[in-house]
Amino acid sequence: MASPAGRNLPTRSPQRPSPDRWPFDPSRIRFYYGWVILVVGSIGVLASIPGQTAGVSVFTDHLTETTGLSRLQLSIAYLIGTGTSGFLLPRGGRAIDRYGSRRVTGAAVLGLALTLVGLSSVGPMTTAIGMAVMSLGFGFLRFTGQGLLTLTSRTMISQWFERRRGVVTSLSNAVMSFAFASSPALLLALIDLYGFRTAWRVLAVALVLVVGTIVVLFYRDGPESSGLIIDGGVDTRSTRAIAAAPIGSDGDRTRREAIADIRFWAVTIPVVALSATSTALTFHIVDFGAELGIDEDRIVRIFLPIAVVSVPVTLIGGWLIDTVQPTVVAAVMSVAQVVMYVAVSMLDRPAAAVCAVIGWGVAQGCFAPLTSAAIPRLFGRRHLGAIAGIQMSAMVIGSAIGPAFFALAESTTGSYRPALWSSVAMPAIGLTMALVAARRSPAAIHRGPVSG
8 A cells, every 4th residue: 555655654553542532532533522521621620629637627637536546647657658759759750640640540530539439437546656647647548549649630631721721720629629629528528427437438449440541431542542633633644643643742841841940839839838827727727827816617618708819810811821921920829928928917907808818819729820830831741740849749748747837936926927927038039030031032841742
């Protein structure tokens, strides 16, 4: 048979179909399969809730009663486990680039389910054994849930969109923010019905049967391996050429090049700062309210108006990521955090409370675009897992350090305010880096060619 160039090609054995063509071929669907990826990837992120702080916090009292550990001892175990998972996440990011989001997500789902079953079986322990067991359990819980499952699902969504990546990922994150906000109430209802042990086991079964099935059937590593062109269109090249095509372009940055670029730290430092401080404030919110003379019911109500502010900011931030330098969004987030930290320290004053809600909501709204769309926009898709893994690792470590830092400040000074005031330093550094990075020409932003 003659090739397009008129030369005869030797007969070859049939190509094995790409794993991304099983159990069905996305290129045969009448609409762009990236929209399916958006839905199933969002489900994957939602499935990480049992490993997120919001999902773990509702089980804390049950764990202290069951294991015999004090709240402080359990918090230290949580710190150790979360910090350890953060240091391991860069390896998870490299695994995504090597094995693909589909395989790594499947492993994360199975690992999270097994961890939940293991934690549901804990009982009374001595302090030393209890600390060791819970540190290990929290480490697996945070690594598979908050870390790997979230990282793989977000990375997969980013691999399927180029021109509209910021808007698409922000739509997903806006919807998920409400789901995350409602998850503690749903988990509490499940615990009230069946007890905490059965609740964790029900979640484990749901992870394997429901989420696992979704991953196997619908997850795909990227449009290239599915015979598609990013943002839409069918790749008309031969099966062999498609199978050999790597994700992204030759101009994409490596992990080493990315972390040596000031733009990486300009978009990463603000999200790490918010991960640390927001987690700390959430963890200590009732005690912090008591310091300010605000009762529990009033202080926890702050999260609803924050969510109301953050959702439209998330959508606007996604659009901005697609149209301007991501460092601009990072600068806005840094300024919002400076306002937030100062205003939260005076939350008992009405004017300061309004500023705190606006600052916190704007910062939280910028968080999603900077963690979902900024990295591929700046550095491309070929090494996206490895680069995003570094960013996620820093965020997880920050979320581990934040609560401990605030607790230390309160124990030594009798107030959380010094911790808030000193926390201004990180977004201030992020703002400085963003301003320096923004001086670069817009042409320095990675705009890789459309694959295919």
